[in-house]
Amino acid sequence: DAGITQSPRHKVTETGTPVTLRCHQTENHRYMYWYRQDPGHGLRLIHYSYGVKDTDKGEVSDGYSVSRSKTEDFLLTLESATSSQTSVYFCAISDSTDRGYGYTFGSGTRLTVV
Amino acid sequence: GQNIDQPTEMTATEGAIVQINCTYQTSGFNGLFWYQQHAGEAPTFLSYNVLDGLEEKGRFSSFLSRSKGYSYLLLKELQMKDSASYLCAVRDLTGGGNKLTFGTGTQLKVEL
Numbered sequence: 707d708a709g710i711t712q713s714p715r716h717k718v719t720e721t722g723t724p725v726t727l728r729c730h731q732t733e734n735h736r737y738m739y740w741y742r743q744d745p746g747h748g749l750r751l752i753h754y755s756y757g758v759k760d761t762d763k764g765e766v767s768d769g770y771s772v773s774r775s776k777t778e779d780f781l782l783t784l785e786s787a788t789s790s791q792t793s794v795y796f797c798a799i800s801d802s803t804d805r806g807y808g809y810t811f812g813s814g815t816r817l818t819v820v
Numbered sequence: 821g822q823n824i825d826q827p828t829e830m831t832a833t834e835g836a837i838v839q840i841n842c843t844y845q846t847s848g849f850n851g852l853f854w855y856q857q858h859a860g861e862a863p864t865f866l867s868y869n870v871l872d873g874l875e876e877k878g879r880f881s882s883f884l885s886r887s888k889g890y891s892y893l894l895l896k897e898l899q900m901k902d903s904a905s906y907l908c909a910v911r912d913l914t915g916g917g918n919k920l921t922f923g924t925g926t927q928l929k930v931e932l
Contacts, residue, residue: 748924814861
């Protein structure tokens, strides 16, 4: 299996506080992604990265920022957490547009904003 | 934009065959993926189609018709462990980034 880990696995935070989720990979894959998964909405793309310091927005990027200073790490920050950001967050990696491997997902982070 | 539709829930009997359909609309189609996701776990890769036709992998097969914007996942000899959510995802190269857009998933329940 691809080496991809997310931390923390679970977090409870208060409204208005900043939160950073970490995704770490050991596969040297170029692409990294952050998705959130909510009932009735499925997986929705928040932000993605196509290289070090190269990032772009997904369909639900408001309230989130990302950084990728090294190939192996992709950080997702909630600047000021809101209850609507309570969700399960998945990081994913992929290596090439030419291969049918799609994504490999991390185990997810369950975030609760109270 | 993209639109991906799949049934919300399906129920089938152990040992039977079930077909999960997915329809999509996209501008820069470059492949369709099926993922399996057990409750509380991450999605895992099942199959990939980029050309029309059927791809078979053991008990699982996936079909694609690009002209119809249609795919199905066929599960044979159902087992209780196949109870899971099945996610259809489309890769669109418009704008770059090897991005996948996911349907909302089909929750399959396998009963005795």
